[in-house]
Amino acid sequence: MHKKTMLASAMALATMTAAQPVAAQESVFVGHLADMSGPTAFVGKMYADGVRDALTYINNTGGIDGTALEFETIDYAYKVPQAIASYKKWKSRNNMVAMQGWGTADTEALISFVAKDKIPVYSASYSGHLTDPMGKNPKTKKPAPYNFFYGASYSDSCRGLVQWAAQDWQEKRGKGKPKFTHIGANHPYPNAPKAACAAYAEELGFEVMAPVVISMKPGDFKAQCLSLKSSATNYGYIGNLGGSVLSLVKSCNTVGTDLQFMANIWGGDRLIFEAAGDGIKDYIFPTMGPFWSDDVAGMALVREISKVSDPAGEQSRVHHYMRGVCSVYYMKEAMLWAKKNGGITGENVRNGMYATKDWVPAGLEGVCLPATWTAEDHRGINQVNIYKGNYNAGDVKIEKVTEVTLERRADWLGF
Secondary structure (H helix, E strand, O other), X not given: OOHHHHHHHHHHOOOOOOOOOOXXXXXXXXXXXXXXXOOOHHHHHHHHHXXXXXXXXXXXXXXXXXEEEEEEEEEOOOOHHHHHHHHHHHHHHHOOOEEEOOOHHHHHHOHHHHHHHOXXXXXXXXXXXXXXXXXXXXXXXXXXXXXXXXXXXHHHHHHHHHHHHHHHHHHOOOOOOOEEEEEEOOOHHHHOOHHHHHHXXXXXXXXXXXXXXXXXXXXXXXXXXXXXXXXXXXXXXXXXXXXXXXXXXXXXXXXXXXXXXXXXXXXXXXXXXXXXXXXOOOEEEEEOOOOOOOOOOOHHHHHHHHOOOOOOOOOOOOHHHHHHHHHHHHHHHHHHHHXXXXXXXXXXXXXXXXXXXXXOOOOOEXXXXXXXXXXXXXXXXXXXXXXXXXXXXXXXXXXXXXXEEXXXXXXXXXX
């Protein structure tokens, strides 16, 4: 089949339905796991929109130097068995060369599969466990040579928040040791940074309190808030997202808990503030890029990508959407390198991630932070931008508080 015809065909197939296998190098297949109906769908839908729009936009503008991206999106509802089944189907039937993944539990469950099959996975899990490709750190459970993600790890983000909290405590002239508590479900995603962040908090002089467990689902968390109140926690790291976070904030307001909330990257966005209303004050959260209204060069391309699913250009995207775009565009540039260096195979795409240092995908300057991955260290980004959000009489105000650059300490690799 003629290449131009094949590209148009693959573009038409870039929907929810998988395409049939096609001739090598005329198109390549990328699997896409998303949670659009499970417990993380509150943000999963937005991230998935960014991934799908970016994949389609790449096809609409020439693909990978003429090679189209076939893709299929599967809503696996955050269920690990379904994620593994989808991966195996794509690998055996579609000759998948790369995957855009999602959650921590499924991504960590697939580490050995993707390493054996040499298929790079770009996850939306930022678990620090995915950053040690060679298993150098004794604390690393499994070497993860084919796992990548765009952004600082959950562990590094939490370390950045703890650094900010230590400074905040000093500025407020707090007495004695500040108290730090991890709050979240007993699940791989909230648990990913728990030990690493607690260790660093202790290192900075915090008293680390017993973790407080709350469900990933919305609920009545007054009992947990009373525990936080009785322990006199000063800084609480929230490992959950969406409705669970809203329930926590409202429950703690009800019982009069007075502490500084600090959320993981999925736990803070404009929708949270709009839903929480006046009940949310000085809420701290990290980001890995700009907001929709920010005036940076790369937002011009993001807005064009956004028109794939919003032709009128009226929809305001949250920062989770931009991270989905960045994840796809780092993969795209690695594929461009692979095509020039032996072809778009999984192994070559992986090697393409190591070809450049401190790089930003072309056209996304100011949107994606400069990143460096090496064969020995998959901590692509160690910068954490920290913001504070408030809701005041119908107006959401988000302002940048500080920017933290984490050390690339050997003992933090994979942890």
